[in-house]
Amino acid sequence: xxEGVPFWENWPIWWEAMLVALLAGAGLAYLGVWVVxxxxxxxxxxxxxxxxxxxxxxxxxxxxxGLTGDSGWHCLCEPSWIALxxxxxxxxxxxxxxxxxxxxxxxxxxxxxxxVLTLGAFVxxxxxxxxxxxxxxxxxxxxxxxxxTAAALLLVLGSHLLCHxxxxxxxxxxxxxxxxxLRVYRLEVLLYAGFALMLSxxxxxLGALPxxxxxxxxxxxxxxxxxxxxxALALSTAxxxxxxxxxxxxxxxxxxxxxxxxxxxxxxxLAGASAFKK
Amino acid sequence: xxxxxxxxxxxxxxYRTPLLGPISLRVEQGDFWGIAGPNGAGKTTLVKTLLxxxxxxxGERRVAEPRPRFAYVPQxxxxxxxxxxxxxxxxxxxxxxxxxxxxxPGPADRRVAAEQLERLGMQASIGRPFATLSSGxxxxxxxxxxxxxxxxxxxxxxxxxxxxxxxxADILAFLRSLHREGRLTTLMVGHRLGEVVNVxxxxxxxxxxxxxxxxxxxxxxxxxxxxxxxxxxPVEIDRCAERVNVHLREPGP
Numbered sequence: 001x002x003e004g005v006p007f008w009e010n011w012p013i014w015w016e017a018m019l020v021a022l023l024a025g026a027g028l029a030y031l032g033v034w035v036v037x038x039x040x041x042x043x044x045x046x047x048x049x050x051x052x053x054x055x056x057x058x059x060x061x062x063x064x065x066g067l068t069g070d071s072g073w074h075c076l077c078e079p080s081w082i083a084l085x086x087x088x089x090x091x092x093x094x095x096x097x098x099x100x101x102x103x104x105x106x107x108x109x110x111x112x113x114x115x116v117l118t119l120g121a122f123v124x125x126x127x128x129x130x131x132x133x134x135x136x137x138x139x140x141x142x143x144x145x146x147x148x149t150a151a152a153l154l155l156v157l158g159s160h161l162l163c164h165x166x167x168x169x170x171x172x173x174x175x176x177x178x179x180x181x182l183r184v185y186r187l188e189v190l191l192y193a194g195f196a197l198m199l200s201x202x203x204x205x206l207g208a209l210p211x212x213x214x215x216x217x218x219x220x221x222x223x224x225x226x227x228x229x230x231x232a233l234a235l236s237t238a239x240x241x242x243x244x245x246x247x248x249x250x251x252x253x254x255x256x257x258x259x260x261x262x263x264x265x266x267x268x269x270l271a272g273a274s275a276f277k278k
Numbered sequence: 279x280x281x282x283x284x285x286x287x288x289x290x291x292x293y294r295t296p297l298l299g300p301i302s303l304r305v306e307q308g309d310f311w312g313i314a315g316p317n318g319a320g321k322t323t324l325v326k327t328l329l330x331x332x333x334x335x336x337g338e339r340r341v342a343e344p345r346p347r348f349a350y351v352p353q354x355x356x357x358x359x360x361x362x363x364x365x366x367x368x369x370x371x372x373x374x375x376x377x378x379x380x381x382x383p384g385p386a387d388r389r390v391a392a393e394q395l396e397r398l399g400m401q402a403s404i405g406r407p408f409a410t411l412s413s414g415x416x417x418x419x420x421x422x423x424x425x426x427x428x429x430x431x432x433x434x435x436x437x438x439x440x441x442x443x444x445x446x447a448d449i450l451a452f453l454r455s456l457h458r459e460g461r462l463t464t465l466m467v468g469h470r471l472g473e474v475v476n477v478x479x480x481x482x483x484x485x486x487x488x489x490x491x492x493x494x495x496x497x498x499x500x501x502x503x504x505x506x507x508x509x510x511x512p513v514e515i516d517r518c519a520e521r522v523n524v525h526l527r528e529p530g531p
Contacts, residue, residue, distance in 0.1 A: 037360050162380045169371045173357045176420075178331040179350035180375045180427060223362060227407070232362050 007253050014252055017141040020149050021244040021262065024202035025214050027153040029240020030160075031198055032219030033232050034191060038171055043094055043192070044215050046105045047087050047199050048208055049112035054086030056119045063124060080204050087196035095188035145205050152201040156194040167191060168229060206259055210247075213263035214240055221266070221273035239269050280306040283346045283431055283463055284328060289337030291320070291327040296335045298323070298486040303493055305431070308461040312478030312496070314471045316509055320486035321467045322353075322435055328465065329433060346430035346463075347375075351420045353435050359409055365419050368408045369395060372426035387426075394422040398452065414445035421449070425456075432456075434466045438473060450477055471509075471524045475500060483508040 007014075035041055058081075094104065160167065169177040170187040178184045203211040218239035219232075226232035247262030283305050290299030298320045305311060305328075313321050326332035329348055330339060349372065369391040370383045377383065383391075395401050398418040403411065408419060417437060424432055434453070438446040454477050456462050468474035475481065481499040483492045485508050492504060505513040505524065512527035 037358065039358075039360075164380075165371070165374045165377060165382065166379075168361075169374045171358065172361050172363065172368075172371065173352060175326065175329075175331055175352045175356060176350045176371075176424070177374070179329040179348045179433065180372075181345075181348070182375060223360070226362050228364060229362055229367065 007249060010252070014248070016143055016146050017258075018245065018248050019146050020141040020205045021210075021248045021258075022241055023146070023149040023153050024198070024206055024211070025218075025240040025244025025262070026237050027149075027156055027198045027240075028202055028211060028214040029218035029222075029236045029243070030233055031156065031195055032215045032217075032240070033222065033229075033236045034167075034171065035195065035215055036219045036223060038191075040094075040105065041216050042102070042105045042109070043195060044199050044212050046094075046108040046112070047090065047196050048203055048211075049109050049116065050090040050196075051083035051087040051200050051203065052116045053112050053119070054083035055080070056116055056123060057086070058082035059123045060119060080200075083204075084197065084200040087200045088193050091189050091192035091196050094192045095185060141205055149201050149205055152197050156198055159190060159194065163187065163190060206262070210244075210259035210262045213259075213266055214243060217263065217266035217270050218243055221270040224270070224273040224277045239266065243269060280308060281342060283307055283342045285340040286328065286334070287338045287340065289327065289334040289339060291323055291332065291334050293323065293332070298484065298489070298491060299335075300337055301491045301493075303328075303482065305463065305465065307430075307463055309463055309480050310457045310478045311465045311480045311482060311493075312474035313465065313467045313482045313484060314474045314508070315484035316487075317469065318487075319484045319508075321484050323486075324482070324484055325350075325433055325435055325465065325467055347427060348431045348433060349424035349427040349429035351417075351424045351432075351434045351437055353439060354413060354416055354420065357416075357420065361408070363408050364404070365395070365400065365406050365408055365411070366391060366404045368419055369423045369426050372423040375427070390428070391422070391426045394425045395419075397425070398422050413440045414442065414448075417441060417445070417449060421452075429462075431463045431465065434464070436467055436469050439469060446473065453477055471505065472522070475522045475524060485510075 035043065061082075090108065093108065166177075166182055167187055167190070169180070170182055170184045171191070174184050177187075199211055199215065202214070206214075219236045221239050222232045222236035226235050243262050243266035247265040248258055250256055250265070251258040251261040285305070286301060286303045288300040288302055290296045291301070292298065301324075313324060315321050323332065327334055327339065329350055330341070366388070370387060373383050373387045373390070376387070392401065392404065395404055398421060400415065400418050400422060403415065403419075408416065411419065421434075421437065424434075437453070438449050441449065450473055453464065453466065457464055457477070466474065466478065475496060479496050480494065481496050483490065483499060483504060485491075488507070488510065490508055492499065492508075500515060500522065502513055502515055505515070509526075514525055514527045516523040516525070
C-alpha cells in the first residue's frame with residue numbers, strides 16, 4: 001500500500017467517477033432489496049452475460065456492414081447501447097419464469113456465455129475489447145456516464161415510486177395479486193427491466209464485481225436490521241451510497257482497486273449489521 | 279333472483295399441458311362452493327382458472343359485468359416469507375387495486391384493515407412482523423387481507439392446512455358465519471373432505487387422474503358412490519345431528 005494520495009486536492013480528477021459510483025451504488029442497493037427478497041441473486045450475473053452477447057452482436061454488425069466511427073450509422077450500433085437493449089429485452093424472459101427461476105437463470109447464463117465465446121470467434125477484434133466495453137473501471141469516468149447513470153436511476157426510482165404497492169403485492173404474493181386484478185407479468189417485467197437497466201449502466205461504469213456486490217451486500221445488511229419494507233429500501237440505499245463513496249475514497253487515497261474496495265466496505269457493513277442484530 | 283358471477287363453459291384447464299376437462303361450472307352470487315379431491319387432483323389449477331390467473335387451454339371463462347372483485351387466500355407457503363412486512367402492511371396490500379398509481383393507503387383504508395383484523399382476533403398483533411407469527415395467525419392475517427379488499431368473491435386454497443384442531447375449527451366457524459351473515463360468495467378448496475362438506479352448500483369433486491369432474495348442490499353430490507369414485511376407495515358418510523362425517527370404509531373381517 002502506498003503512503004496515500006491527497007484526496008481533496010485532486011477533486012477535478014475524481015468527481016465524475018465518484019458521482020457515478022454514488023449514483024450506481026444507490027440504485028443497485030435499492031434494487032438489491034427486491035433481488036434478495038425475490039431470491040434471484042444470480043439474475044444479475046446472467047444479465048451481464050446477456051449484455052455481453054449484445055456487445056458481440058454489435059461488433060459483428062459493425063464489421064459486416066463496414067461501419068466506422070466516422071459513419072452516422074455507427075451510433076446505432078454503439079456496443080454499450082446494444083448491450084443495454086439485450087439486457088432489458090431479457091427482462092421479458094426472466095419475468096416469464098416463476099420468481100426468476102434458478103433454472104432459467106442458469107440456462108441464460110450458460111447459453112449466453114457459450115454464445116459470447118462462439119460468436120466472439122467471428123469478431124476480428126480481441127475478446128479483450130468486449131470486456132472493455134462491458135466492464136469499465138471505476139477509477140475514472142466521463143461526464144456522459146454521470147448523465148447516463150443519473151438518468152437510469154431516475155427512471156428506476158420514478159417507476160418504482162409510481163408502482164411501489166403494486167410491485168410489493170406482486171412480489172409478496174403473485175397469485176393473490178393476480179386474482180385482485182393486478183397485471184403481475186407486466187409488473188415483473190418492470191422490475192426485471194429496472195435490474196437490467198441499472199446493472200448494464202453500472203457494470204459499464206464500475207465493473208462486474210462492484211455492480212454485483214453493491215446489488216447484494218447492502219441489501220442483505222439492510223434486511224438484517226430493518227423493521228419494515230420502507231426502512232429496508234432506505235437503509236439499503238444508504239448502505240449502497242456509503243459503500244460506493246467510502247470504497248472509492250479508500251481506493252483513491254491508498255491506491256487500492258476501486259471496485260474491490262467498494263465490495264469490501266459493503267461486506268464490512270454486512271458484518272456490522274449482523275453483529276448489531278445479535 | 280341470484281346473479282351469475284362466474285362461469286366456465288367447456289373449459290380445458292392445465293398449465294403447459296391440458297390437465298382436466300372439458301368442464302362447465304356456474305357460480306351464483308351467495309353460493310358457497312367446496313372443491314374437493316385427492317392430493318394432486320387439480321384443485322388449485324381449477325381455482326387459478328376460475329380466478330383468471332391461469333388462462334384455459336380451450337373453452338370460455340365468463341365473468342359478470344361489472345366485474346366482481348375477487349380476493350384470494352393462497353396456501354400459506356406460497357407467500358414469500360422473507361419480506362420485512364408488519365401485519366398491517368400485509369393486510370393493507372388487499373387495498374392495492376383500489377389505490378391510484380403512486381398513492382398509499384389513507385385513513386379509510388387503515389380503518390377497514392383494522393376492522394378486519396379485529397374480526398379475526400388479530401388486532402393486538404397489528405404491528406408485529408408477519409414472518410414471526412404462528413401458522414394459524416398468518417392464516418388469519420391472509421384472510422384479513424382478502425376481506426380488506428371487500429370482495430364479491432372470496433377464494434380460499436386449503437385455508438386450514440397446517441393448523442391445529444382449534445385453529446381449524448375457528449377458521450371454519452368464521453367462514454361459515456361470514457357466509458351466513460353477509461352472503462359472501464365463497465369458493466374453498468379443502469384437502470379434507472370432512473371440513474368442506476360441513477361449510478359449503480355446493481360441491482365440486484375433482485380428480486384429473488381419473489378424468490372425473492362433477493359439481494352441483496351439496497345434497498346431490500354427497501353420495502358414497504360419487505365420493506368413492508373420486509377418491510378411488512370405498513368412502514362412508516355418517517350424519518350425526520347437523521354434522522357430516524366422511525371417512526374411508528373399514529375393510530371387512
